[in-house]
């Protein structure tokens with residue numbers, strides 16, 4: 007199919023482009039980019055006047071819950087949620103049941119992705135078998151099956167020797183190792199940030215040191231081994247400082263932060279809202295300020311959602327007993343534009359770098375770049391459009407968000423995967439809508 011995208015503001019970090027350009031897509035590729043009008047007969051024209059035309063967003067960190075927890079999310083509903091949020095590729099964390107710890111599990115996931123036929127899903131393998139923290143997976147076999155990295159997300163590999171070994175193996179296979187940094191001993195049953203508010207609510211706190219100590223350990227291990235370390239969902243000032251220092255020393259470390267950690271503080275927990283409960287927890291004002299500073303000076307070069315859907319009945323158990331995690335795919339872009347671009351922390355170019363170009367570089371993908379000849383994974387955003395977040399409109403099965411009712415700016419108008427429009431004028435295409443209705 008031939009598609010012409012006209013008059014859009016093309017924002018392409020790969021070439022530092024930020025100007026009004028026309029773009030021709032043909033057979034899933036970007037055929038031509040031009041300042042002057044492209045004279046071609048196309049099957050479809052998109053007038054992108056006033057909109058941003060950006061490389062399809064890439065989310066390094068989602069939980070799609072299939073197999074094992076399909077009442078929370080499936081690969082299909084998660085995929086729809088992703089494209090509605092402007093994502094064309096997501097990396098699926100392995101904490102399913104069973105965990106993604108063998109080539110067969112990877113193949114099953116990829117087959118499900120094929121069947122869903124919407125978004126690109128890159129599996130992340132677990133570090134240990136069944137995420138039990140004991141026996142290392144066969145990293146080479148998993149790599150051959152198609153993983154893009156390894157992670158024990160949701161848990162920390164507490165055994166230092168085992169972690170070092172995992173880094174060694176990941177390095178040998180040239181795979182990034184994505185780490186959830188939390189010292190189990192210091193978390194010790196905590197459910198929110200440790201401090202005055204937790205005390206007032208009578209809840210056990212999770213001290214920032216729980217995150218800082220493992221961040222420090224893993225950076226040191228990565229320095230010794232030379233592994234490609236990626237730090238997930240940074241939430242503390244201490245961790246931002248450690249990552250900054252490590253980079254100055256030349257360590258191969260990258261980091262991501264989630265929109266909730268740069269938008270909210272522990273105050274959002276209020277009297278105990280389970281939709282403000284996640285891992286790592288919402289922290290203090292100084293932590294949010296440090297994260298914003300880290301985003302600005304590129305200590306944190308990626309934004310990921312940590313999309314963690316849970317069922318409403320599970321979240322209804324009350325703050326103490328509800329599971330950790332919130333959904334993020336359908337709110338990440340608007341929150342990022344509202345909180346980071348509108349408030350002057352990042353330029354649009356810097357934001358898209360963190361939401362697409364940098365994750366693509368970490369994973370060694372050729373996407374995340376809107377240059378001629380590249381794959382046509384494209385997101386078109388109207389930055390002027392203001393709306394109120396409504397969880398009932400999410401395609402995700404998970405409605406667990408602390409952002410319901412929040413006014414935000416910037417909306418996804420088109421999501422294009424391999425040259426195929428899947429979100430058209432802000433709506434899912436009829437074909438997928440039908441499948442979604444049937445499925446529900």
Ligand SMILES: NC(=O)N[C@@H](CC(=O)O)C(=O)O
Pocket residue numbers: 069101159160161186283284285286312314315330331332
């Ligand atoms: N973030 C969360 O609070 N929960 C995640 C696990 C994780 O990312 O650690 C989940 O799988 O529910």
Ligand SMILES: [Zn+2]
Pocket residue numbers: 159160161186238239285286
């Ligand atoms: Zn995690």
Ligand SMILES: [Zn+2]
Pocket residue numbers: 067068069099159160312314
């Ligand atoms: Zn996670």
